[in-house]
Amino acid sequence: MKNKQNLFNLTRFELSDFFSKLGEKSYRTKQFMQWVYHQHELDFNQMLNFSKELRQKLQQVSTLELPVVTTQNFASDGLIKWLVDLGGDNHIEMVYIPEKDRGTLCISSQVGCSLACTFCSTGMQGFNRNLSTAEIIAQVVIANQYLNDKGKKISNVVFMGMGEPLLNEKAVYNACDLLLDDLAFGLSRRRVTISTSGVVPALYRMADTVPVSLAISLHAPDNQLRDELVPINQKYPIKELMDACRYYLNAGTQERHILFEYVMLDGVNDTVEHAKKLAKLLGGISAKVNLIPFNPFPKTKYKTSKTFTIKKFQDVLFHFGVRTMTRRTRGEDIDGACGQLAGKVIDKTGRTTNDRRH
Known part of the structure; x- marks a missing residue:
């Protein structure tokens, strides 16, 4: 059949x-x-x-078909990265990040990404298609198969790999259902996180549909800079995004929080003035800021903020009462760090072709 x-x-x-x-x-x-x-x-x-x-x-x-794993790479710090073949010469990547008290699996929701954030290797690869629920869940199953044999387990799943999850809502929400279902993976809602660059209409739907944690890829405290770094901001500017965030926090019956992700780019978004603007923007919101040292990739125009600059930025946020942490870079030696996942994408947007012309 x-x-x-x-x-x-x-x-x-x-x-x-x-x-x-x-x-x-x-x-x-x-x-x-x-x-x-x-x-x-x-x-x-x-x-x-x-x-x-x-x-x-x-x-x-x-x-019960699973895609084929093309390669499995091991970083010196224990991180594991899988390259998964989806056919049609398209590949996605997923990453397992072991820590003392948890094991986090970072999974992809699309082949490539259509949003073209300028500091992200995935965005530079272009976009081919959405993943099915089966292709999303397969990433967790594949990782589990390997980790179970090693006596390790997945405690957290984050949609922070390739793609924008809220541009693939049905498949992502169905996958969340399975991740939370006691008959499937049985994870708690606080241990499943959807990260979005700010697809505002979908954010409202997510708030009412899926009781999981939310991370916002913010990366700039004002529209002028965010328009450049995160182009979807031109469609859904910061005020609209923050209104949707407040709606998310008040939806449902259980207490919610938001993690705001902020990549630290040398001389671009990392000044004391940027930090003060960010603190003002997040005032009164139940939030934590995750400062992410930029992870370079080929042909990028950005550099990583200096360590003392990141520390100064963090101190300003602390001063204004904003909970803040700096993410420790993991898996750099196998290009498994945040913003480095690229897979292999047959681009349908024309972006990679256009890039080659310049």
Whole structure:
């Protein structure tokens, strides 16, 4: 049968509907999810509490297909980066970041990115397409397969890899459902984070739809500079973005916070005056700022802010009562650091072709 249903695409509700259409009882959904997500069993024939007839039927109409891992690289600091082949000469990257008290998996939501943030290697690669729910979840499954054998586990998942998650809402929200579902990955809502450059209409929808943590790629405290660094700001300027952030904080019944990401670019956005503007912008918001030393990539025009400049910037934020941390750069030796993920993208935007002309 052509076009088999990849069951990694389906949430618990959708799986229930799938089994119902096969004439099966609702409890099959729970059994199936336990096999796949708890026992890590992807062979229908090994799901022994299913009848032989059901196992054969599943083989005929469905699959649990995972993309192929092209390379797996290990950084000197323990970080692991996978390059995953999605076919059509397109590849994505994902990164596992081990820490003392957690293991964070940074996953991609698109092949490339259409937003063209000027300091980001992914943005310079252009854009090809959105990932399916199955392709997003596959990244977690692939990482789990490797880490389980090593006695390690994923405690946090962040949508901070390639792509803008809020330009791929349905697949990302479905993936979040599975990440939070106790029958799947069972992560708490505070351990799943969607990072966005500021797709304002989608931010409102996310606030009401998915109870996960939010990170905002801010990188500048005013419109003039942010228009240059994060071009989507030209469509959704800072005031609109901050209004959406306030809406997110007040949506739902549980307390929420926002992480504002701010890449430190030497002589561009790292002065004391920038810090004061940022503190004023975030006044009264339940927020934390993550200062990210810029990670260079080929042909970039930017340089990393000096250590003492970052420290001075942080001190200004502390002075105004803004909770702040500086991210420790990880995985630089395998281009696995923030802003360095590039994969391999067949660009459909014409951006890379245009770049070669100049």
